[in-house]
Amino acid sequence: MMGSDTAQEMTGPQADMAKSQADFDGDLVDYKTKGTTIDLIGQETIDGTKVYHLKVTRKNGTTRELFLDADTGIDVRTISTMEQNGQQATITSDLSNYQNVDGVMVPFSVKQSLNGTPIAQMTIDKVEFNVPIETSLFKLKQ
Amino acid sequence: MKRALVVAALCVPAGLAAQAPPPVLDSAAIGDVRARALGPAVTSGRIAAIDGVADNPRVLYVGSAGGGVWKSSNGGATFTPIFDEYPMSIGAVTVDQNKPETVWVGTGEAWTRNSVSIGKGVYKSTDAGRNWTAMGLTDTEHIAAIAVRPRRSDTVYTCAVGHLWNSNDERGVFKTTDGGKTWKKVLFVNADTGCADIEIDPQEPDVMYAAMWQVRRLPYFFTSGGPGSGLYKSTDGGEHWKKMTTGLPDGDLGRIAIAIAPSRPGTLYALVESRDTRLYRSDDAGESWKPTGEGKAPLGIRVRPFYFANIVVDPTDHTRLYNPSLFLSLSTNGGRSFEAVSLGGGVHGDLHALWINPKDPYTLVLGTDGGVYVSRDRGTSWTHAATLPVAQLYHVAYDMQRPYRVYAGLQDNGSWSAPSRAIAGTSVRNGDWTNIGVGDGFNAFPDPRDPSIVYSEYQGAQVRRYHLQTGEIKDIRPRAGAGEPPLRFNWNAAFTPSALDPSALYLGGQYVFRSRDRGDSWQRLSPDLTTNDPEKQRQRESGGLTKDNSTAENHCTIVTIAPSPLDSQVIWAGTDDGNVQITRDGGKTWTNVVANVGGVPTHTWVSGIEPGRHQKGTAFVTFDGHRTGDMKTYLYATDDFGRTWRPLTGAGLEGYLHVVRQDLVSPSLLFAGSEGGLFVSLDAGAHWARLTGGLPAVPVYDMTIHPRDHDLILATHGRGVQIVDDLTPLRHMTAEMLAKNAAILPSRPAVQSIPATLQDFPGDAEFAGANPPEGAVITYYLKQRHLFGKLTLDVLDAGGKVVKSLPAGTRQGINRVYWNMRLDAPKSAAAPGLGARALVGPMVAEGRYTVRLTSDDDVVTGTVDLMADPLAPHPAADRQLRQTLVMQLYGMQNDLAYLGDATASLRDEANARGAALKDKAAQGDLRRALDTLAGDADKLNDSLVDRSGGLLEADPKLRERAIDLYGAVMSYGGRPTVSQQDFGAVLAGELKAARGRFAELSGPTLQRVNDLLTKAGETPIALPSAPARPGSDLRP
Secondary structure, eight states, X not given: OXXXXXXXXXXXXXXXXXXXXXXTTOSSTTTTTTXXXXXXXXXXXXXXXXXXXXXXXXXXXXXXXXXXXXXTOOEEEXXXXXXXXXXXXXXXXXXXXXXXXXXXXXXXXXXXXXXXXXXXXXXXXXXXXXXXXXXXXXXXXX | OHHHHHHHHHHHXXXXXXXXXXXXXXXXXXXXXXXXXXXXXXXXXXXXXXXXXXXXXXXXXXXXXXXXXXXXXXXTSOOEEOOTTSOSOEEEEEXXXXXXXXXXXXXXXXXXXXTOOOOOOEEEESSTTSSOEEOSOTTXXXXXXXXXXXXXXXXXXXXXOOOSSSOOSSOEEEEESSTTSSOEEEEOOOTTEEEEEEEEOSSSTTOEEEEEEEEEEETTEEEEOBTTXXXXXXXXXXXXXEEEOTTSOSSOBOOEEEEEOTTSTTOEEEEEOSTTOEEEEESSTTSSOEEOSSSSOOHHHHSOHHHHOOOXXXXXXXXXXXXXXXXXXXXXXXXXXXXEOOOTTTOOSOEEEEEEOTTOTTOEEEEETTEEEEEXXXXXXXXXXXXXXXXXXXXXXXXXXXXXXXXXXETTTEEXXXXXXXXXXXXXXXXXXXEEEOSSOOOOEEETTEEEEEEEEETTTEEEEEETTTOOEEEOOOOOOTTOOOOOOOTTOOEEEOSSOXXXXXXXXXXXXXXXXXTSSOEEOXXXXXXXXXXXXXXXXXXXXXXXXXXXXXXXXXXXXXXXXXXXXXXXXXXXXXXXXXXXXXXXXXXXXGGGTOSSOTTOEEEEEEEOSSOTTOXXXXXXXXXXXXXXXXXXXXXXXXXXXXXXXXXXXXXXXXEEEEOSSOTTOEEEEETTEEXXXXXXXXXXXXXXXXXXXXXXXXXXXXXXXXXXXXXXXXXXXXEEOOOHHHHTOOHXXXXXXXXXXXXXXXXXXXXXXXXXXXXXXXXXXXXOOSSEXXXXXXXXXXXXXXXXXXXXXXXXXXXXXXXXXXOSEEEEEEEOSBOOOOOOOOOSSOOGGGSSOOBOOSEEEEEEEEETTEEEEEEEEEEEOTTSOOOHHHHHHHHHHHHHHHHHHHHHHHHHHHHHHHHHHHHHHHHHOSOTTTTHHHHHHHHHHHHHHHHHHHHHSOOSOSTTOOOOOHHHHHHHHHHHHHTSSSOOOHHHHXXXXXXXXXHHHHHHHHHHIIIIIHHHHHHHHHHTTOOOOOOOOOOSSOXXXXXX
């Protein structure tokens, strides 16, 4: 889990979330093959920026909302909802400072809020793809 | 030559045509210039509707009269606004109990008092309030109820009062069978009669009842009741209706409230307004009715039916009835008699909504003029929901204290004052609010010469002088003299201090009054400035079937007085019957200049006058015609004392207006308060944009600009006091700037105050009015949202060195980034204890800093100024002494971090090398040298760092003592104590000694080890490199 360098078992909604986050390509790539459906909610604005609002429903029933910049198609915002302590929690992520890393546009700045309250501002210094990772990292200690 | 000129002349228009139109301000460009809600929630605002989820009674929806819809997911402990993009006045909230994720909202309150707002139809959510869709009926203006057919979610009925102030056809009962996509008007009487209540039989949903109500308000009169009113029944799902009369009174009826007993739906109750308003009961599904009780009906039943007609039957007992009215009363015998329910704990009177948990009828949720109360014992005791900041303000004022305080008058909640920011903690809390006046509060303001004196006002110019220290209140209302006509005062009478003469108070009746002795005596400063039309002074006859003379219909009165801040002889006065009067000789002569305005219907209410802040001939006037059904936007300006006027209703301005203000610094910066929010113009009214940051489209009744702090302070009629912090950036926004890709905008200087501590734990069930964000505000404009490439924001000191890099905001329009004015926290040696006082860096020195915003292809710079706290009495030399000591201790920690980590590293490395030696005997010298190095390093480390294990096992060493002193000195802005200074020297001495020991360790001792290691063919032990952080040699 976050803040720990030893493997721990993850269960429930957190595990589901981690699994969906492991889809590195994002929800839109090969969505049909993945069994995902995508609905266009409409064209909206975020602080004046025109966006397409999409609703993604994955095969397992979890949903996510995407807001794509109308000019470039890049993700401006994502909204995920999850259960937390029996309450609905909405996590909004604002993405920016995209940079091209090996042909992939990666947001180097992510701002997150939980139910509208800012909780995290992540600034990424460096992104590398396909760096080998020791399998032993994922071994549970007995 | 000639030819060239011709070419040039031809080119100009072509060039102009090719250019994009000049950029204008829009809501997105205003960006992060946001309003923050201050409250109050200690006293809340009127609640018009409540519904809950039967199968999950933790979920409650509350519709407020002017502050939108709020949801609680915890039975009322906390509430969240869920309807802020939509009209703020709520008439009905209905949960579809078949599918409780579906919630219906009818906008436009139906408790139609004089100050009621309007709605724009019906809205629906299918995800428990997260997203909303407009479902039409936009011209209904007031919706009393929405009923969903049991077990058939797509069939819904809307009960619409319709227009209050004029006739219209979109009113009555509307039915949809497709979930609101289309509506059919199924019950309509006439264009002056709407629907006031609807109830569906829970067991036989084809059976339903509707109350039709004829009602009309005028600016000076209202009539509840008429031949259109009546009680109707349908037995075919609302397709056909018949009027029920058997047992009901003859003659005109007024407002009717219907209640079906859920446990026995053949039994109904109807509170029927008539010449003899009383409660009726039917036991045959509405076919015939009998009055309950004998003699005159109880007060709760017959008082103000237009405002209180409401009956709620207990879900399990058809004889147990609640009557939320002026107070809550209860019948346990089917309405034969009522007793007042004990409203223990000071529950606000004037009740408009009551929800009873159908699964637990001991739980009641009550909506009052003062917010929501929850009872768990059927009404014996109540908890106030102190988290609902939906107060309806009329006016707001400020003082010049630091922090300044605000003063506000609230609809039915008196007058209150609070600091604009809390000194301790991070929020202005309910306990920070002070009650300074009673009744319906209007104008409240401090005496400019004596902060212990506050003036307040309640309805009809009941002006009071309140002494804050003693609590003594003096009634200072002027009264008519012998032989004089009675004085006339509006519900919301003009009452204001002078901007130029601190001794003068002005009060508006039909005359302008002035007092120069704090209200002890008043002089008439004008003749009757109104039309004095006797037809509009019949408030004693107002009310219709139930006479209602509360001063709310008082007319032909002065509602705004605006003394010029530039010339004490110039005073403006506006009246509710449409006069705009000006005197230029201190009141000797007055001229009515409204005829010069043009374009406004005669007798239109003059809602606000703003005297010019930059030229004495200038004034701005708002007119408000909504009380005759005229919802247009009227705003005019003059520069010649009212001789000529020009409209300022440029594109973007919407809604009927209450107030306009000219900025104190930039003459072309205007603010307009409408029924639908706050609007800003940068170009003197040619274009307008709504300020949407933090502020829904709530009515803005009044506003004022703080001359020292440059805040715009709003009186909203539904969301309390709102403050837009620091107008400086807006003052510097121009069309030229809007065209740039990026620009830094100036902000007011940031105050380097030391945050006060606050130790208390109030839980969640209390509203917290946000303090302005701590720190220096860095403001910049981006023409477009930043998506691609770097965007960095750096703060540089006078020497051009970056002292802080901040995450940059990326939104379109104005971004505001907050810098806590501190360096990064000191580095701390690894230790079990956290050293909490070292988690913040020291504040940088006061002065001017450069701000630099860098993108891949652009660099813009500006400045930000940091100043010492003017509240703090510390001389510059003391501040400097403190700063020096803080910086020494900061550097000391960075040194200690290195020493601590380096000693631990040397020890661990020496131990590891020692353990790895194979032939101990052969390596005797090396072994001993390694042991000595490890031992000395460990000893030194132990003297530097508390290794005892954390929280409660503290054994403070040099690191911990330095952290403690660092925190202690930093928490006070002035001269450190002698003890602190001496202790700083002690620590510095110890650090020096420790450095000496470390020099020995890392020099000769390590060298000896490394010589032996090299001799043995091993690699030498490396000394950890020193960090780049400033050390204790650093001087600020």
